[in-house]
Amino acid sequence: MSEFHGSASPPFPRQPDRTPPPPTRTTGLRQRLAELRGPEVAARALDARALAALAANPGCRRRAILDGAGVHKATLASALGSPSAFGQSQFALTRGNAFEAKVKADGGAELLRLAHRVLAPGSEPPQDAAVPDLTAAGPEGRTARTALALREAAGAPGTWTLLDHPMLALDVAGSPAFLEPDAVVVHPDGSWSVVEIKSFPMLDGSADPAKVGAAARQAAVYVLALEEVAARLETSPRVRHHVLLVCPKDFSNQPTASAVDVRRQRAVTRRQLARLTRLDEIADALPEGLCLSPELPAEQLTEAVDAIPAAYAPECLSACELAFHCRARARADDAVTSLGRSVRAELGALTTVTEVLAAARGETGDPDDPAVAALRRAARLRAQALGRTEAAVCR
Template identity: 80%
Template structure:
């Protein structure tokens, strides 16, 4: 068996060939990783994200452009708000951390803000790990890490993640900070947006735990990653920052379990036909065949999380797969996996009458026919 370094190099080369030799890799961020963890059975998304394929460009080349993603206006507004929160060495950000999460500590009047610049994601990851070690050695002081770089193994391939900020408390605790541009009205924000932010932050917590596990400092407690993250948003309809502590223990546990279920990217890549390439510049027929060579697990939830959702939805509907109706419907139908099978079972043309699912479908069909018959007689 080849050594790990050789295997890793071979995998990176294989993924580069799948992406296209002249196509730059798209980094797998925490938002995409959280969406991937929410649908671990989708091999198509796993291999495309692992290979660094730009799924938005791929969807356009397939003729199913996606409207998924943030507008340029939202990105500009978000960047301006983040710059305001981090102004003056992150004074306002640290004040919010102290107020919401650590009131018993001394106020962060003179926090350390280390320089995290380095060459490439691997260099930035190493520099972040060093800064976290130095912060642990400086026990009793506040430290703010602005856009650190973290690494997390995803199905045998490293993903480099960049949280908005990480704060090291005087007691050695580490807190993830998420800065969002959606408003917090009267102390609360849109639950759906808060949930998405919590899932994203949970990915950062997992990556930070990997770093903390390798840091040991004499005469100081072991670093502890806080399971409460700080969500910073504009207050009401102003541009003033406010914050709320969000417990992400549930999201962290779910994400860790789902990531562990992901099929290794190497295993998926090895099953693809020779010459498979997802380069958007390829002819449409070749590109469609390449995408279809990887099985997908489509569900309506994909529409808000994946750029290929429209393409996969069309294919799922054409095949009559019941998952296109939703995961809850799929769970209720048991062994019946296609819409034609469900309709045949409901009409009494197929299926075992002793099967509870088949019996329920036939009962529902009888009630429907009875209701329609009663309505026609009126």
């Protein structure tokens, strides 16, 4: 039998180190966002509509962290006692789904015909178009499957390819957002086009400008995500900046389409997304143990929501479910943000309505401050106008 002496090592194999690796910053952020959302509360996916609204107000940390954590803002607003009227009705959703199914029937033959007529009239008409299967497990799997289908389509020029509800990923404030456009068309020349299918009508070849603008902002997000995929391919396919907008024609249910140039919306959205504060920075600044579960008492939930900085503007009323709550808080705090971004920008260091009125009356403020000088001049002109009106009434 062998003996061991001194510091000699025994001839036994070294046991593997079973100590779990330290959590990465990404893992820590996901856990923090899950805690913020609430125990056993399913995350709500961040879609392109919400992402476009977030990009339109990049200074709002409240919306950024809530969207990043997947908080259902409509449920949260109801729990706060400020239910929102923002969002589509069930009837509109049902009508939109039925119209989309009609457009994509028969393997998307009608959709491809519209894409050929509107976006590429000089190319070969679609006949035996490819419609790849994008089924996969989870959003990461679907994103990878979509990227593979796009790579294969780009490597097979001369044919049309229709991707029905592909999954795209876009980095938003340091966290991936998974986006699902209605469709993406790969042209015979290998270029890619985003397809937006909407249920609002197109009358005499034109639609409601406000609705078209909203659709363009949403499509611009998809274009940015597609450009991320194209940049990773060796062939670097071209992502077209004209998207295909498909709507019902006049008062019928027959589809028609037009090309919408989203270059301006794409540039604005890209710039605004770059200005977003990273989610890990926002999360690190929040109180420890902060939770936004709708099951919490209203007072505790209100205190938790108000602990996250917000940047309210009247435009939020048409884009965010928490707008009514944030507006009430802005008014209670006497904040000038409730008057609009343009007014807030003109007032400089004056952040409350009380400060603005005091500066206009000459009670506070530096006379050399352009904002203060403009307020006092406006107050004098108002007083003169009211004085003349009263004198005319007396006579």
